[in-house]
Amino acid sequence: MSSLSILARGERLRERLLTDVATDLRITGFQSPAEDEREEGLSLDRLTGLGAPHVWGVQVLDDSLIGFGIFRGDRLIVNRAASHLDNKLVVVDLDDGYRVRLVQRDLFGGRWLKAADPIVPDVQLDGEEIIEVWGVVSWVVSCVSS
Amino acid sequence: MSAMRRVFALIDCNSFYCSCERICQPELKRRPVVVLSNNDGCIIARSAEAKALGIGMGAAYHKVRHELRRQCVVARSSNYPLYADISNRVMRLMAEMLPSIEVYSIDEAWGNMTGVADPAALGRSIRERLAREIGMPVGVGISTTKTLAKLANWAAKKWKGTGGVLDLTDPVRQEKLLRLAPVSEVWGVGHRSAARLAALNIATAWDLAAFDIGTLRKTFGVTMERTARELRGISCIGLNEGPPPKEAISSSKMFGVRQTELPPIREALAAYVARAAEKLRAQNSLCSSIQVGLQTQLADLNGPRYANAVTLALPAPTDDTREILALAQRGLSQIYRPGYPFSKCSILLMNLSQRGELTPDLFALKPRSGSEQLMKVVDQINQREGRGAVRIGRIPAKPKWAMRREMLSQRYTTRWDELIGVRG
Numbered sequence: 001m002s003s004l005s006i007l008a009r010g011e012r013l014r015e016r017l018l019t020d021v022a023t024d025l026r027i028t029g030f031q032s033p034a035e036d037e038r039e040e041g042l043s044l045d046r047l048t049g050l051g052a053p054h055v056w057g058v059q060v061l062d063d064s065l066i067g068f069g070i071f072r073g074d075r076l077i078v079n080r081a082a083s084h085l086d087n088k089l090v091v092v093d094l095d096d097g098y099r100v101r102l103v104q105r106d107l108f109g110g111r112w113l114k115a116a117d118p119i120v121p122d123v124q125l126d127g128e129e130i131i132e133v134w135g136v137v138s139w140v141v142s143c144v145s146s
Numbered sequence: 147m148s149a150m151r152r153v154f155a156l157i158d159c160n161s162f163y164c165s166c167e168r169i170c171q172p173e174l175k176r177r178p179v180v181v182l183s184n185n186d187g188c189i190i191a192r193s194a195e196a197k198a199l200g201i202g203m204g205a206a207y208h209k210v211r212h213e214l215r216r217q218c219v220v221a222r223s224s225n226y227p228l229y230a231d232i233s234n235r236v237m238r239l240m241a242e243m244l245p246s247i248e249v250y251s252i253d254e255a256w257g258n259m260t261g262v263a264d265p266a267a268l269g270r271s272i273r274e275r276l277a278r279e280i281g282m283p284v285g286v287g288i289s290t291t292k293t294l295a296k297l298a299n300w301a302a303k304k305w306k307g308t309g310g311v312l313d314l315t316d317p318v319r320q321e322k323l324l325r326l327a328p329v330s331e332v333w334g335v336g337h338r339s340a341a342r343l344a345a346l347n348i349a350t351a352w353d354l355a356a357f358d359i360g361t362l363r364k365t366f367g368v369t370m371e372r373t374a375r376e377l378r379g380i381s382c383i384g385l386n387e388g389p390p391p392k393e394a395i396s397s398s399k400m401f402g403v404r405q406t407e408l409p410p411i412r413e414a415l416a417a418y419v420a421r422a423a424e425k426l427r428a429q430n431s432l433c434s435s436i437q438v439g440l441q442t443q444l445a446d447l448n449g450p451r452y453a454n455a456v457t458l459a460l461p462a463p464t465d466d467t468r469e470i471l472a473l474a475q476r477g478l479s480q481i482y483r484p485g486y487p488f489s490k491c492s493i494l495l496m497n498l499s500q501r502g503e504l505t506p507d508l509f510a511l512k513p514r515s516g517s518e519q520l521m522k523v524v525d526q527i528n529q530r531e532g533r534g535a536v537r538i539g540r541i542p543a544k545p546k547w548a549m550r551r552e553m554l555s556q557r558y559t560t561r562w563d564e565l566i567g568v569r570g
């Protein structure tokens with residue numbers, strides 16, 4: 001039983017993210033039968049790629065993206081290395097700051113940037129004016145329990 | 147078989163601090179930008195547009211403030227958490243693309259391109275990925291020695307036709323550039339030695355490369371000899387395996403406002419000691435002695451001036467913030483004099499050794515029990531919850547002596563509530 005109590009204390013510390021300390025608190029008696037089958041825990045970093053040089057976080061400043069199901073205060077994970085843009089939400093540098101738009105092709109293959117609010121006119125992405133695509137939105141992180 | 151010819155690349159970010167600000171604030175892309183030193187003292191980085199307006203490097207901000215406003219130049223306080231994060235992204239991307247790199251400073255790195263079939267093509271693709279994935283413009287210089295690569299980098303930035311990448315592995319092209327480049331642009335040649343070289347009729351990099359090696363060694367020392375050899379294409383400086391642990395760690399900052407009383411200076415010293423001890427533990431070292439310094443603004447010739455420092459030995463090598471702080475405060479009491487308007491205090495940790503390297507003194511005082519574990523936990527909590535989450539009681543959350551940073555941008559990449567903003 002004593003070995004179990006040490007494990008529990010280690011787990012408690014692990015939960016508080018003090019992993020280095022917790023690693024030292026190994027089972028010292030009988031080897032756990034689960035040890036060989038142990039897998040890495042869930043990690044939102046690994047899932048979203050956060051921490052890689054080309055993956056950036058941004059925050060939504062107002063309610064103008066509700067049409068895309070994105071709310072004020074949501075965080076978006078943006079992949080700046082992604083090159084496939086069609087039907088993706090992208091962050092673009094439009095004259096007065098970073099904007100989120102949906103990339104869609106028209107019948108002739110031209111690419112357009114559509115805003116969440118239908119009142120905002122579409123802008124041609126591959127038109128005469130050069131528009132910098134800053135990155136492709138890959139995840140939306142919302143806090144729903146405020 | 148002859149040994150494979152070594153090829154070095156120097157990758158250097160353009161106006162690094164300004165570029166970092168621009169990545170996170172796109173409206174700055176269309177305006178000239180300058181970044182100021184600690185306490186908003188002077189200009190330490192300028193965007194190309196700001197340079198073109200004739201704004202000088204190192205200019206005192208309070209003297210040029212009105213001129214900047216008139217020319218619509220945006221000024222920002224230095225935001226080191228942001229610069230460190232973006233530098234880290236840049237270095238990791240380079241490390242991914244090159245066989246090995248050596249980080250030279252926050253904004254430049256050496257890359258090993260030995261054995262790469264087309265170094266210029268690799269240089270272009272590094273440049274392109276850094277621009278696309280991080281938004282950082284860079285220049286890439288490539289050659290057979292570090293000194294030549296550095297010179298190639300200078301040329302890549304100076305001449306637009308290079309597209310920001312210059313491969314100088316070919317001896318014919320090397321000679322062409324060496325004949326064009328002023329000797330003052332050579333890595334390792336400072337302003338003072340450039341003047342002394344001029345006296346010997348050495349005006350260009352080519353003149354230096356062609357000069358008699360023996361005379362150079364006698365007149366300027368072995369460093370200049372090595373520089374000349376490197377310019378001739380003989381590689382004398384290799385890639386480091388990684389920087390050795392620091393031999394001393396210092397933390398010193400100017401106060402935002404002059405301080406005359408002892409209590410706020412004690413607070414500031416506590417904050418600097420805490421930071422220095424954190425760095426000490428990060429490299430797994432212990433320190434045996436410390437130096438505490440205190441000074442007024444020495445450049446101010448009209449006011450009362452005072453500067454003093456005291457060196458003290460710790461009873462046993464330690465990395466415990468509390469031990470170091472107690473001694474540092476004692477040192478401060480020794481050198482503090484009432485009535486002076488102090489502008490800066492400093493702590494220097496010296497005689498560093500690696501943990502476990504020294505045999506403990508049998509008769510020394512026992513370290514506080516659990517000290518190592520406690521410090522580890524404090525560092526971990528601060529790493530995860532943000533600096534200062536757990537701190538010595540003497541350090542206030544919002545100190546009065548803190549640096550002036552009136553134009554500070556957000557920590558766009560390291561805090562969830564300060565991320566880059568987007569709209570619909």
